[in-house]
Amino acid sequence: MKQATRQLLLDPLHLQNPITLQVLGICSALAITTTVETALLMCGALTFVLVCSNTIVSLIRNLIPGSVRIITQLAIISSLVMIADEILQAYFYSLAKELTVFVGLIVTNCIVMGRAEAFAMANPPLRSALDGLANSMGYNLVLIGVGLIRELFGTGKVLGYSIFPDGYEPNGLMVLSPGAFLIIGIFIWIQRSISPEMNEDS
């Protein structure tokens, strides 16, 4: 694999992770990571929206007038979000009900808009699609990680299956949003300890 492609695919997972380095998309990362199941559904929805929006924006990037480019990106992103929401409501109704507001909020997820404006507007479709995929994987990695820890310690289960013995006293903090904040904070700490180049110059 060429160096550039590898960077494109791997950087968002660690060195340029949208959540832990760029600290984008935090709202949904806090809100829907109480269980792995909702986190997975959100990951699916975001991956769909991000890959499609990057591809579409990139395909028509030379046709988009600079003066209306942001609203154009927004129109494309929100249409995709509505499509994702419709599909979730038709095929994953009970889960979609828990996610309702947050699926809609993908429109304002800075990762989507950020990638469209910063990458897809200046790169060909295939590379943009890969960039979208890689960035959503970076987001998914954190989301599933946080969801796993929160569900495990908050309820003693993972995906509904009991992991800890019956006597386990669930940790209430894990179910609340501050628990997600703490976990993401710990993730950032671990990442920066492994790769000191992620630290900003003070």
Added chain:
Amino acid sequence: MDFSNRYILGFSLALCLICATAVSALHESVVEKQKANAILDKQINILRVAGLLDSETTPSQSEVDVMFEDVDAKVINQATGDTLHDQNPWQYNALKAAKASTSGVDASELPSGPRALAKQIQVKRLPKSLIVYEVQKPGKECLVLPIWGNGLWSLLQGFVAIDLSGNRVIGITFFSHKETAGLGGEIDNPEWKAQWPGKILFKDGAVAATVVKKGAVKDPTIQVDGIAGATITSLAVGRSVHLWLGESGYGPFLNKLQEVTP
């Protein structure tokens, strides 16, 4: 790159048309499935609030149909409490009926008590006919009554289950709302809902069961503790119960029931 104004206008118009067409085409193709999901979800909620189904299992439509053999639905006249046999309860939509001038009344025409309640939970119109679900499964007999009212952001739609004498709450649940997850959304929390069963519904001829601000419970036989950080949503739940079980809601029907089964 420079674009003329005409191009920008044309581009925006085309973009809007394409986006709108794509979204509406998809919506049309899945809307029937969504509607079926919504009905199934409502039925599951009726079964859960009546205690026929635990909150863990999600049955299929055919399983729900079997369970619904024990559930009878009827449309009643709000003012008299009489059953209206000419209405099909599985097709009647009370929320929709309230909006029409022939089948609903304006909240401003209500007596002062219910009028104030309706104003607090922003219920502008009430239906002249209401739906009652009668659960007839032996040992689990109860009435499930649809209720609604506005919380902080959205319309809360739910059911309250009460025993046949109309004296005690068996359960409460909301099948549709868009309150903030983690705050108002906690009305779905099983621990919060668990406060409801056993609450006394009526005292001295008036609805007694109610929700108070978090930490302000004085009489646990009638008062439910509100949710921290979601006082408006919590109080709206209590007010919805008050409005719909009172004289402008199911009150006449429940009174009639008590006359028949003393």
